Amino acid sequence: xxxxxxxxxxxxxxxxxxxxxxxxxxxxxxxxxxxxxxxxxxxxxxxxxxxxxxxxxxxxxxxxxxxxxxxxxxxxxxxxxxxxxxxxxxxxxxxxxxxxxxxxxxxxxxxxxxxxxxxxxxxxxxxxxxxxxxxxxxxxxxxxxxxxxxxxxxxxxxxxxxxxxxxxxxxxxxxxxxxxxxxxxxxxxxxxxxxxxxxxxxxxxxxxxxxxxxxxxxxxxxxxxxxxxxxxxxxxxxxxxxxxxxxxxxxxxxxxxxxxxxxxxxxxxxxxxxxxxxxxxxxxxxxxxxxxxxxxxxxxxxxxxxxxxxxxxxxxxxxxxxxxxxxxxxxxxxxxxxxx
Amino acid sequence: xxxxxxxxxxxxxxxxxxxxxxxxxxxxxxxxxxxxxxxxxxxxxxxxxxxxxxxxxxxxxxxxxxxxxxxxxxxxxxxxxxxxxxxxxxxxxxxxxxxxxxxxxxxxxxxxxxxxxxxxxxxxxxxxxxxxxxxxxxxxxxxxxxxxxxxxxxxxxxxxxxxxxxxxxxxxxxxxxxxxxxxxxxxxxxxxxxxxxxxxxxxxxxxxxxxxxxxxxxxxxxxxxxxxxxxxxxxxxxxxxxxxxxxxxxxxxxxxxxxxxxxxxxxxxxxxxxxxxxxxxxxxxxxxxxxxxxxxxxxxxxxxxxxxxxxxxxxxxxxxxxx
Numbered sequence: 001x002x003x004x005x006x007x008x009x010x011x012x013x014x015x016x017x018x019x020x021x022x023x024x025x026x027x028x029x030x031x032x033x034x035x036x037x038x039x040x041x042x043x044x045x046x047x048x049x050x051x052x053x054x055x056x057x058x059x060x061x062x063x064x065x066x067x068x069x070x071x072x073x074x075x076x077x078x079x080x081x082x083x084x085x086x087x088x089x090x091x092x093x094x095x096x097x098x099x100x101x102x103x104x105x106x107x108x109x110x111x112x113x114x115x116x117x118x119x120x121x122x123x124x125x126x127x128x129x130x131x132x133x134x135x136x137x138x139x140x141x142x143x144x145x146x147x148x149x150x151x152x153x154x155x156x157x158x159x160x161x162x163x164x165x166x167x168x169x170x171x172x173x174x175x176x177x178x179x180x181x182x183x184x185x186x187x188x189x190x191x192x193x194x195x196x197x198x199x200x201x202x203x204x205x206x207x208x209x210x211x212x213x214x215x216x217x218x219x220x221x222x223x224x225x226x227x228x229x230x231x232x233x234x235x236x237x238x239x240x241x242x243x244x245x246x247x248x249x250x251x252x253x254x255x256x257x258x259x260x261x262x263x264x265x266x267x268x269x270x271x272x273x274x275x276x277x278x279x280x281x282x283x284x285x286x287x288x289x290x291x292x293x294x295x296x297x298x299x300x301x302x303x304x305x306x307x308x309x310x311x312x313x314x315x316x317x318x319x320x321x322x323x324x325x326x327x328x329x330x331x332x333x334x335x336x337x338x339x340x
Numbered sequence: 341x342x343x344x345x346x347x348x349x350x351x352x353x354x355x356x357x358x359x360x361x362x363x364x365x366x367x368x369x370x371x372x373x374x375x376x377x378x379x380x381x382x383x384x385x386x387x388x389x390x391x392x393x394x395x396x397x398x399x400x401x402x403x404x405x406x407x408x409x410x411x412x413x414x415x416x417x418x419x420x421x422x423x424x425x426x427x428x429x430x431x432x433x434x435x436x437x438x439x440x441x442x443x444x445x446x447x448x449x450x451x452x453x454x455x456x457x458x459x460x461x462x463x464x465x466x467x468x469x470x471x472x473x474x475x476x477x478x479x480x481x482x483x484x485x486x487x488x489x490x491x492x493x494x495x496x497x498x499x500x501x502x503x504x505x506x507x508x509x510x511x512x513x514x515x516x517x518x519x520x521x522x523x524x525x526x527x528x529x530x531x532x533x534x535x536x537x538x539x540x541x542x543x544x545x546x547x548x549x550x551x552x553x554x555x556x557x558x559x560x561x562x563x564x565x566x567x568x569x570x571x572x573x574x575x576x577x578x579x580x581x582x583x584x585x586x587x588x589x590x591x592x593x594x595x596x597x598x599x600x601x602x603x604x605x606x607x608x609x610x611x612x613x614x615x616x617x618x619x620x621x622x623x624x625x626x627x628x629x630x631x632x633x634x635x636x637x638x639x640x641x642x643x644x645x646x647x648x649x650x651x652x653x654x655x656x657x658x659x660x661x662x663x
Contacts, residue, residue, distance in 0.1 A: 062412055096445035107447035112411040113440045123401050123432055127408020134365060135413055154431070157401025164396065337446040338480055340504035 001218035002293045003052050010299055011308070013055055013217070014290060017047040018312035020071040021287055023080050025261050026316045027070070027087065028249070032257075037087050040101040042255045043071025045247035048286030049174050049214040050075045050144070052221035053242075056228055060139035062128035063110045064121035067102050068174075072144055076109040080319035090326035097329040098337065119152030121145065122171070126158040129169035133235055140168040140231035147175040147191045150201055159237070163205040168231035170224065171207075171239045173198060174214060179284070180246040187251045202239035214242030215286030217293075245284040248277055259285075264309055267291035268302055341523060347372055347516040349490035351380035353497040354417075356526060358388045361415060364501060366392045367406050368419030373457055377516045399428035403454065407437040407506070410452035415501055423458035423510065424470040437506040438481030453500045455509040459550060459600040460637055460648045469637035471600040473510045473548070474607050477577050483507040483531060484577040488552035490520040492575055495529030503531070512550040512600075532579035536588065540568035543594040543658050546585055546611055548574060551598040551630075551649060558654035567662055577607065585611065586619045593624035594661045598649055603631040628657040 002010060024042040031037060043050065046068075054075035057063060065072040073083055078094070086093025087101045094106050102116035112128060115121045125143030132139040149155055150173065162169050175191070175198060182190035195201050202209040208230070212219040220242055227238035249258040259277050266273050266281045267288045273281045281288060294300040300308075344352075350371065357364055369385070369392045372378045385392050395402035399420060406416040420426050426433070437450045458471040476482050483505050487493035493515075500507040537552055538559050547555035552573045559569035572588050574580055589595050595615055597608040608629040615627065633647040 062408075064408075094445065095443065095447070098445045099443050103443045105444040105447055107444065112408070112448050113436070113444055115436060117431060117435055120404075120431065120436055123404020124408035124411065124436060126401075127405035127410070128412040129408075130405055131409040131412035131414045134409070135363075141408075141412075154400050154404060157396070157398035158404070160396055160398065161401050161405055165393070337442045339483070340441050340446070340449045340451075 001216060002297060003218045003221035007299050013051055014294060015308050015312060016075055017051040017287055017290065018309055019080060019315060020047045020074045021262055022312045022316040023070060023074055025257065026320050028255050028257050037101055041068040042250060043068055044249060045285060046174055046176060046214060046244050047071060048217040048290055049220050049242040049244060052217045053172055053224045056224050057110060057142060060137045061110055062112055062139065062141040064112060064125040065114050065144045066121060067116045068146065069104055069114050073104055073106055073111065078106045078109060080316055081322035084319045084323035085326045088323045090323060091329040092326040119149040119154045122149060122158045123154050126162050126167055126169055129167035130165065132168055138232055140170060140228055142170045142172060144172050144174065147173060147177050147198060148189065150198060151193055159202060159205045159207055162237040163207050166236045168235045169237045170227045170231060173241045174244060175241050176244045176246050178243055178245045180251060188253055198241045207237050207239050209239040211241040211243060214244035215289050217290050248280060262287060264291055264305055268295060341521040343519050344490055344522050346490045346493055346518045347377035347380055349494040349522050351384060353494040354384055357501050358391055363415040364417060365414055366417050367395055367402055370421065371419050371455060372516060373513055375513060375516055399425055400432050403429035404432035406452045407432055407450055410450045411448050415451050417453045417455065420454060420456040422468045423456040423472050424468050426456050426472055434479045438479050442481060449504040450506045451504045453507045453509055455511055457513045458510050459512050460644060461513045463639060465639035466636035473577060474601045474605060476508050482578060484510060486510045486549040487575065488515060488549055488573055490522045492529060494522060495527055496575060498528035499531055510549060514550050518553060531576040532581050534572055534574045534581035534584035536570060537573050538571040540570035542568045542592055543596060543662055544570045544572060544588040544592045545596045545598060545654065546572045547598040548607060549600065551600060554651045555598055555654055557651045561655055562658055567658065569658060582614055589615055589619045590622040593622055595627040596630060596657045596661055598630040598654055600632055600649060603629065603634050606631050625661045628661050630654050630657050
């Protein structure tokens with residue numbers, strides 16, 4: 001379902017999600033052209049989680065994300081040019097080329113740091129919530145991580161702390177292991193956890209836990225809205241599991257454009273859906289689902305969809321050009337920013 | 341000037357800091373462990389009940405919480421207890437806090453202080469006796485302070501709390517009863533300023549933390565034999581005041597370095613390497629290191645004494661370098 005928002009806001013959210021998708025596709029194409037950005041992770045297939053979730057945050061809220069951060073930053077309104085520049089290690093990047101894909105951070109949008117260590121941000125986000133409570137800012141802290149982070153000890157230590165001290169934090173777990181085979185099949189790793197339900201890992205601490213379909217933007221929007229209200233009013237934590245299917249292109253160790261560049265026409269032209277990965281196009285790709293919902297509800301026409309997409313593509317083309325034309329950092333800049 | 345104990349000076353600094361700066365909160369907050377001096381902290385807890393937080397036994401969790409809180413505007417002081425426990429928090433302090441300012445290209449500061457009791461406390465055995473300062477020094481992005489006198493603990497802690505960087509306060513339980521002069525009122529000692537704790541012309545002994553006390557005791561003994569030892573206390577390892585150390589070695593031409601880390605790749609190793617690279621011409625004799633031997637710390641006292649750096653071992657080392 002669509003988030004309960006006025007048409008204009010829905011279309012803004014859709015445009016952001018298109019930028020998120022086109023950015024990752026452009027990045028994969030860049031790496032295929034021989035540009036190396038180190039090991040990287042894309043957000044394709046999870047837009048309906050990060051898009052609505054992050055659209056709800058306010059100026060006093062903190063956000064923490066992981067190695068799979070590009071989509072989150074764009075959802076908060078990061079400039080795709082400076083983001084791409086950071087991923088390419090350019091001086092104009094948000095982190096001046098010191099972070100790269102694993103650590104892209106945009107402080108002015110509420111991102112305090114981005115950790116490439118699985119589970120690394122969970123205590124940090126808990127701490128930002130502690131600071132919000134101590135400083136009485138009315139802010140909340142949102143912690144984004146994948147299902148793998150639940151295997152780390154700090155997840156449990158942090159939930160215990162958040163529950164004991166009633167901290168305004170939202171643990172948003174993006175479970176993108178659905179349909180993944182993991183390391184046994186030579187693929188990128190997937191959940192290795194004994195619990196039958198991920199919610200079972202949060203409820204023993206007395207933390208309200210809810211599972212939503214991560215490709216259902218409306219469900220995510222509603223769950224995060226509730227969690228934020230709980231954080232702001234009751235100053236207490238929430239655990240949300242957003243279930244998303246692993247995009248076929250994220251199954252190999254290195255991302256591949258296995259489903260091609262997203263063809264939005266597949267949202268309405270079902271006959272054009274290719275046989276290979278047809279399940280993805282029909283059921284699992286949240287972006288196509290959101291597109292269909294916009295059309296069905298009469299909020300947008302196919303022409304308007306394609307127009308929005310053209311705008312997103314143009315924006316990304318410009319971003320790629322900006323990043324590629326940006327200067328490399330001076331080598332000796334490596335010695336700066338060790339201490340404040 | 342008034343004379344008080346190290347523990348009193350420490351507690352006094354904490355009181356002044358908590359009174360002056362609302363951003364400061366204390367997580368953990370025993371500081372003096374199980375020693376009788378813990379009563380000083382109980383008083384502070386009564387005075388500032390809303391500023392002390394007792395976390396679960398989750399070093400990574402609560403150190404990480406402090407790091408996140410520091411990123412978001414607080415200035416937490418975290419008490420870890422024994423330095424060995426700090427290993428549990430390495431992912432959050434060494435891999436998050438130490439890297440954050442750099443990794444974000446200078447966007448996010450982490451003004452947190454991590455306090456721990458390092459070294460051989462007596463009967464601590466292998467899992468409660470570590471001196472992690474060399475490991476920490478090998479992690480760029482952390483400031484490291486090791487006070488050894490009442491005046492220094494107060495002045496350095498003031499600087500640590502005002503610093504915008506993560507600071508590790510490497511403390512020693514055997515310092516609590518050390519007495520010394522402490523100025524009245526508010527003062528801070530800047531980081532990166534070594535202090536010549538005793539002046540002498542024959543040999544430089546660079547010592548840190550409790551070993552400063554041991555070195556001063558050794559110097560007292562050696563003075564009776566007519567050997568004048570200069571004791572230099574770096575006070576902070578990061579930033580390090582190389583100048584004062586090199587100037588002292590230039591004056592005496594002889595060097596002994598004393599530190600409680602294990603020998604290999606320890607603090608003493610680095611200090612000796614710096615002098616070898618930058619002050620070699622001044623040396624009249626090979627340098628000596630007095631450190632904990634390269635074995636896990638044993639429980640039983642005779643074995644513990646055998647491996648730890650001590651006043652006697654410092655005297656022996658000095659006698660060898662002045663030979």
